[in-house]
Amino acid sequence: MKVTLIDYGAGNVTSVERALQRLGAVSHRSNSPQCIAKAEALLLPGVGHYAALIRALDERALRAPLLDAIQRGVPFLGVCLGLQALYETSEEAPELSGLRLLPGSVRSLPSTVKLPHMGWNQLRFTRSSRLLEGISADAYFYFAHSFAATNSNGEAVALCNHGADFAAVIEKQNIFAVQFHPEKSGDVGAHLLQNFLRLAA
Amino acid sequence: MSLAHRIIPCLDTDGARVVKGVNFVGLRDAGDPVVLAARYNAEGADELVVLDIAASRDRRPTFLETIRRVASELAIPLTAGGGIRSLDDGRSVVRAGADKVTVNTAAVARPELISELSREFGAQAVVLAIDAKRLDHHWDVMVRGGRDSANCDALLWAQKGVELGAGEILLTSVDRDGTQLGFDTPLTAAISRAVTVPVIASGGAKLPEHFAQIFSEGAADAALAASIFHDNVQSIRELKQYLSARNIEVRLPC
Numbered sequence: 067m068k069v070t071l072i073d074y075g076a077g078n079v080t081s082v083e084r085a086l087q088r089l090g091a092v093s094h095r096s097n098s099p100q101c102i103a104k105a106e107a108l109l110l111p112g113v114g115h116y117a118a119l120i121r122a123l124d125e126r127a128l129r130a131p132l133l134d135a136i137q138r139g140v141p142f143l144g145v146c147l148g149l150q151a152l153y154e155t156s157e158e159a160p161e162l163s164g165l166r167l168l169p170g171s172v173r174s175l176p177s178t179v180k181l182p183h184m185g186w187n188q189l190r191f192t193r194s195s196r197l198l199e200g201i202s203a204d205a206y207f208y209f210a211h212s213f214a215a216t217n218s219n220g221e222a223v224a225l226c227n228h229g230a231d232f233a234a235v236i237e238k239q240n241i242f243a244v245q246f247h248p249e250k251s252g253d254v255g256a257h258l259l260q261n262f263l264r265l266a267a
Numbered sequence: 268m269s270l271a272h273r274i275i276p277c278l279d280t281d282g283a284r285v286v287k288g289v290n291f292v293g294l295r296d297a298g299d300p301v302v303l304a305a306r307y308n309a310e311g312a313d314e315l316v317v318l319d320i321a322a323s324r325d326r327r328p329t330f331l332e333t334i335r336r337v338a339s340e341l342a343i344p345l346t347a348g349g350g351i352r353s354l355d356d357g358r359s360v361v362r363a364g365a366d367k368v369t370v371n372t373a374a375v376a377r378p379e380l381i382s383e384l385s386r387e388f389g390a391q392a393v394v395l396a397i398d399a400k401r402l403d404h405h406w407d408v409m410v411r412g413g414r415d416s417a418n419c420d421a422l423l424w425a426q427k428g429v430e431l432g433a434g435e436i437l438l439t440s441v442d443r444d445g446t447q448l449g450f451d452t453p454l455t456a457a458i459s460r461a462v463t464v465p466v467i468a469s470g471g472a473k474l475p476e477h478f479a480q481i482f483s484e485g486a487a488d489a490a491l492a493a494s495i496f497h498d499n500v501q502s503i504r505e506l507k508q509y510l511s512a513r514n515i516e517v518r519l520p521c
Contacts, residue, residue: 114389180463185313
């Protein structure tokens with residue numbers, strides 16, 4: 067099984083690639099619609115501005131093959147912006163349309179706390195999760211973001227809190243997504259990526 | 268459940284080797300950055316900062332190679348900087364594997380640099396490094412490795428930097444740097460309360476009490492130190508256990 071890393075120019079593609087290599091996984095970067103259409107497993111990394119990700123998907127004609135692959139059941143892991151992209155819209159760029167695989171929108175975290183939400187935080191598991199299997203409830207993951215999904219439809223299997231609760235881990239059939247950066251979250255992050263590789267195999 | 272206070276070792280390099288000095292002068296060799304990075308990654312460091320303090324144009328390829336080698340050892344975030352003068356300089360360190368870029372002197376000279384980097388990489392990837400020195404009743408911004416005054420108030424500069432798109436402030440007390448007398452608590456508290464982004468305190472750390480104080484009274488979100496970690500004066504693991512025992516939230520290594 068080979069993981070196709072959707073490379074739209076995000077800063078963290080190399081880190082994700084390296085993290086997968088450390089686990090012995092075979093991966094390759096791609097920004098071509100043909101490769102994405104044929105992918106066995108898809109990983110959408112992303113960090114920075116929501117608009118940069120959505121625009122890149124559309125400019126490179128990746129939206130349709132990506133949605134098609136996910137709907138066919140190809141295992142998908144979204145990281146950070148890769149989670150936010152699954153929703154209908156984001157307050158960070160309200161004029162753009164997300165992938166709309168999940169209802170609801172992405173909003174700014176409250177200004178009552180320091181933003182970006184930057185650093186290591188813990189999760190609150192809301193129900194059992196295959197992606198989080200073997201990960202202890204007090205584990206810390208590395209976050210770096212100012213916008214987040216509010217979990218208005220209870221879609222998250224784990225929440226995090228920074229000024230407000232938000233969706234930290236999504237799991238819905240073959241769709242997996244995390245708001246934190248597993249590629250930067252030490253051994254715990256590696257464990258989560260390993261779980262995804264196992265589920266995708 | 269809340270955000271942990273971060274402990275960040277800093278590698279000051281001449282491009283290729285880790286160096287150290289007191290108050291930015293009298294540098295001496297302190298080891299191989301890749302070896303130190305691997306050690307801190309294993310000891311439970313929350314992040315790593317690598318700076319090119321020589322920041323000369325001809326050494327830049329060497330520094331980028333150092334970032335690449337360090338990044339390949341790490342499963343934690345990496346911040347790199349020193350001599351970042353343009354968007355292109357920022358791009359080259361991000362491409363080499365840094366998650367965040369620090370800007371200092373060049374941003375004082377041309378503040379738009381912060382916005383350019385922030386637009387391209389997002390605010391979470393732009394760290395404004397401020398070297399501050401006490402001057403009467405305020406703190407003055409120092410540039411060129413802490414040597415020259417920028418004739419600018421550190422508190423106002425921090426706020427301006429955040430407005431322009433910096434997602435974090437790396438605040439070094441020039442007065443305390445290298446003294447091991449403890450962090451500059453009043454400076455850190457003043458800046459931390461004046462901005463909406465996380466603040467990393469730097470300069471003067473030696474004892475675990477210094478870290479406890481900067482997190483409680485200094486309102487720091489993260490604390491950075493260099494030589495005490497390089498010289499094994501303080502282990503990161505024991506430091507975190509000390510802080511945890513005092514109810515300061517930290518990520519304890521396994």
